[in-house]
Amino acid sequence: MGSIPQALWKAQIPLHITHPSHPNTPLITSLPRFSYLALLVPRCSAFFRTPISAFHHEDLLLRNLPLGLLVDLYQPSLPWRLTVSDGDSWDIGDTFLNCVKEADFVRYGNAKRIMSLSKSDTSTLWNAVQDNDYPSFQKVNAQLLNAPAALRHVPLRLYIPSSPPKSSSPSPPASSPQPPAPAAAATQEPSTGAFRVLQTLVPPTVPGTRNTPQTIGQALRANLPALFPSSRDPVLANVVLHGSPVPFAAPLEDLMREAAYPDGWLCLTVVLL
Numbered sequence: 001m002g003s004i005p006q007a008l009w010k011a012q013i014p015l016h017i018t019h020p021s022h023p024n025t026p027l028i029t030s031l032p033r034f035s036y037l038a039l040l041v042p043r044c045s046a047f048f049r050t051p052i053s054a055f056h057h058e059d060l061l062l063r064n065l066p067l068g069l070l071v072d073l074y075q076p077s078l079p080w081r082l083t084v085s086d087g088d089s090w091d092i093g094d095t096f097l098n099c100v101k102e103a104d105f106v107r108y109g110n111a112k113r114i115m116s117l118s119k120s121d122t123s124t125l126w127n128a129v130q131d132n133d134y135p136s137f138q139k140v141n142a143q144l145l146n147a148p149a150a151l152r153h154v155p156l157r158l159y160i161p162s163s164p165p166k167s168s169s170p171s172p173p174a175s176s177p178q179p180p181a182p183a184a185a186a187t188q189e190p191s192t193g194a195f196r197v198l199q200t201l202v203p204p205t206v207p208g209t210r211n212t213p214q215t216i217g218q219a220l221r222a223n224l225p226a227l228f229p230s231s232r233d234p235v236l237a238n239v240v241l242h243g244s245p246v247p248f249a250a251p252l253e254d255l256m257r258e259a260a261y262p263d264g265w266l267c268l269t270v271v272l273l
Contacts, residue, residue, distance in 0.1 A: 014079035033068030054087030103155040103264025217248030
């Protein structure tokens with residue numbers, strides 16, 4: 001039986017992609033949960049014979065996030081029907097590595113581990129995501145997670161919808177280049193108004209204790225008490241990770257090591273009950 005990370009890397013999202021000029025000629029494909037839609041730009045441009053760089057879910061321009069996280073956010077029926085168009089382009093590789101550096105900073109208070117990697121190892125991280133190559137990724141990522149320094153905080157982002165997804169079908173199994181402010185939570189409000197992102201410094205152990213692991217439920221209650229009045233059970237809202245509800249008793253550090261996205265971030269989507 002494979003490990004949780006191996007299963008997550010193997011997971012695929014089926015896609016049905018159309019262009020306004022070719023509404024009856026869809027590109028039918030699938031993409032790994034840990035991949036990015038931007039990696040389909042060359043293929044889509046060749047298929048539709050026109051430059052494209054933007055992906056839309058219904059009328060919503062999708063942000064530059066891992067595909068699995070987008071699925072958790074919008075809960076589409078599958079295959080996910082997307083449309084493409086021309087728009088602003090970006091370097092997804094640079095965006096990914098900036099997220100990796102930020103996650104490293106959050107974990108240890110500095111980015112020494114990622115900055116000390118060889119150029120080859122740094123390239124391997126992004127190449128592994130492009131190639132969906134978990135063994136190659138894990139060899140380098142283990143150096144980042146198993147540092148001699150003590151883990152200070154868990155890189156955690158909570159995605160809170162400002163309105164419920166239009167599709168109610170269940171889903172199948174972010175990025176700033178600068179380190180976060182060390183004092184308080186950072187809240188980002190996207191221009192679309194579809195969701196906001198809560199990012200704060202969350203220690204792996206319960207504050208005031210030495211070695212008591214902090215659970216997801218405790219972190220949720222501490223940072224979003226209005227939505228999570230209980231640290232043991234979902235009352236008003238739940239959180240979803242990789243298409244599944246997360247047990248409130250799950251230790252944060254264990255979840256980070258087993259189920260974080262390749263950029264190092266543990267991304268939980270809040271779902272109102």
